[in-house]
Amino acid sequence: MMFITLFSIGGLSGLVLSNAMLDIVLHDGYYVVGHFHYVLSLGAVYGILLSVLVYTDVLVGSIRDESVDKLLVSVLMCGTNLVFFPMHYVGIGGLARRILDYTDCY
DSSP: OHHHHHHHHHHHHHHHHTSHHHHHHHTTBHHHHHHHIIIIIHHHHHHHHHHHHHHHHHHHOOOOOHHHHHHHHHHHHHHHHHHHTHHHHHHHTTOBSSGGGOOTTO
């Protein structure tokens, strides 16, 4: 469920990048970085992390408390959205991806 939510947010930001005029403006900005992290990076990281959570029970032979797992997933979901979602706003504001391209106001 978590992967589907984050992938959907990244996919919707990709629809904005599919517009040719907006892609020219947003191409070298943090908007693309936020889109990339939502679609590719978080999908891979959460896939690996959640598979480790599931398969440690199988390999070790113990059963963890399900409420701790739900708490962990909700904290990770909130934390990653707090870290990566503002990249879209900063990218729309014009912040460049590379430090050498920053204007003097930054």
